[in-house]
Amino acid sequence: MDNTSTLRRYLPAGLWVLAGLAVFFLLRSWIAPYSDGISLNADVVVASIKQIGGFVLAVLVFLAVLEIYFYQIFFRKPSNAVNAVVVRFIQVVVAAIALMLLVVFLELTDLIRLGEGALGSFFRSPSTLFDGLKTALVNSQMVESGGATMAAGGIVVLVLLGLFGLIQALSEPRHSRLGLAYLLVLPAVVGMLFLIVYPFLYEIRLAFSNASLGTQATKNASYGLEYGWQNLVTLFTGNVAKDAKFFEVFVRTILWTVINVVFHVGGGMGLALLLNRPMKLQGLYRTLLVFPWAIPTTIAAMALRNEFDSKYGMFNIILGNIHNFVTSVPFLNWLSFIGPVSWKQDPFWAFVSILLSNIWLGIPFMSVIILGGLQSISSEYYEAAEIDGANRFQMFRNITLPLLKPVLTPAVVLGVVWTFNKFDVIYLITQGGPQEKTDILVSSMYKAAFSFYRYGFTAMFALVIFIVLFLFTLFYMRITGGLKGATD
């Protein structure tokens, strides 16, 4: 490895770069004559890179500061008693300021209200100082007002690094058995707290409020148990989105989930069993069969939405052709009830249309999972069973199914949960119509929030859906003992 020349080592990479550049310039020269009609230009690209780059930088710097802080807590100890006082003092002050900023953040997002009193201004003091620093920087003509936040942030980070350097100088290394583990999970934990735990708490708080468009979301909303109760009563007795009632939508959701999962597992199992044998063309079949999974769902759903058009859509054309064929053949006349269907106006057929679409989309995933499971079953079992005189069905019942269970159980649980929550297909194809007759719980919830702006109600709705799913999963795991090893 070492005696290969530098040229040789970097040649492939260089060639790739050259090829990339060649493609770029070729495309550029090809597109150039039309470039007037294309709205993407260098300015747009630069602006978005600036925005995203600044964000990425801010997040990375934040994580780095956090990691250094905790590294020093886990892996450094003050070298003597005097240093200990200084070090701990700095660490406590930094933590206190961080907590104050956190409180300000909570206030900014309306989770809590500090009010204008002494308490509020105490918690706001770090951010007030930061704003003061910004205005000072701008006033002293050192930075433009656009870059003030960045410059002030840079100064704060430098001060922090200085403090960390001081701590480093006043301390000595020490061993920590679990320190590294905590340092490794720290970024993810912070991310989870911000991305999932905090929104979840926020949702619980919202559920006990009357937040809606009228209260300008959370700005003028009132909170209290009575609002939560009110939301709950509305949920079970009133209208969930506009006209639909909870239990009607709930039953439809269960139908939607059961029918989808049964067809996904059944169809997937069928295809997997057909494919699980030495045969010609297997690779081709497998490639073609995963098409519905490979195509982006959004595109598939929007395309299918057009195909359910009553006149020019594929389904009605095919049904119409069948109808013509059946009526022209005398002895098939009794089948003449088959014909074009109003997919969009008739609630039943609208529901069938979303079911067909989602089944089509979901079978490949299941068949791939099941095929993977089937291929891991040793053929010796079947040979032994054949010698014992078992027939195909007995083999399936007593060998295939039990041995597939470890693969099937989590796939079915996740399939149920995903289908229960999956409403992009519904939203893109029928938008829940006609008259909300194809809405499931999650799509009703989405509409309640973003079409009818019933925020407090939606939050309660979301909590109820979450509890339903949670109970289902607990119940299923209790019965099957599945997912047991998952957290070992």
Place this chain on the structure above:
Amino acid sequence: MTATTSSSEQIKKAENGFMRSFFHRGRGDSPFKTLMIHLALIAACIIAVYPVLRVITISLRPNDTLLTTSLAIIPENASLDNYRAVLFGEPERGRDSDFFLWLWNSISVVSVTSIFAVILAAVSAYAFARFKFPGRTAGLVFLLTTQMIPAGMLLLPLFIMLAKMKMINSYLGLIIAYAVSSVPLTIWTLKGYYETIPVDLEEAALIDGASRLTVFTKIMLPLSTPALAIAFLFSFMGGWSEYLVARVVLQKDSLYTWPLGVFTYASDFTVSWGKFSAASVLIAIPVMALFLYSSKWLISGLTLGSVKG
């Protein structure tokens, strides 16, 4: 014994059969059965592929024959006008093409999310896979529970939070919203993968005096490059064709990701079905090619991670 002899006789018979020459015969399947299996699979393939082909068909239709009841795969008078309109705009109607803008928006948002998710996950999944620390089980149960949270459930609080932080109508809001679902899934996938790597390697290195951190960066990360790529792809695909969240977070045309953009074509049937189909084909072909190319690894990633047996 009788069963085996009779089946081996069958095999001999079948070997001379005509079908044997074309269709490879499976475990004791008769030629007729093999034929039926192939027919069933061909039918399934047609059902799987035909709707996709229809999109291509419609994209090739010239505008005056968009509304036809023909089922032919290659339309009469096939033309590339729709592709031209999607890619380069329609100067004669004074319309610019936003297609590249949408792609750029999608790519920047989704790739930043995925890179973040993979970095966070690569590091924390290692801790979950190799350390026993207080809080580990709680963390894993928490990660599993996040899979149960409806996708739209946290959208409302997130939306309000983002609005308060003035991040609606910016890339940042969407990046944050996508990270909600991709980070836990990525951690889960990578933890599954790390656990398949034998501990012996690391233990040997540790005995030789390497630190935990060195073991992680010099042994674990290089060994798990394929898994990192899979995790990136998963996360990327999760956000790539997402519509519902983007619709809420982005309301400005110039920030539209491609699902939002393409939907503006799809929303009126008569005018833009052809353009919608052309745009779909242009987007779907690279994605599907990538998917089919990487499907082997994707599937292994699935079985390792979220759907671990």
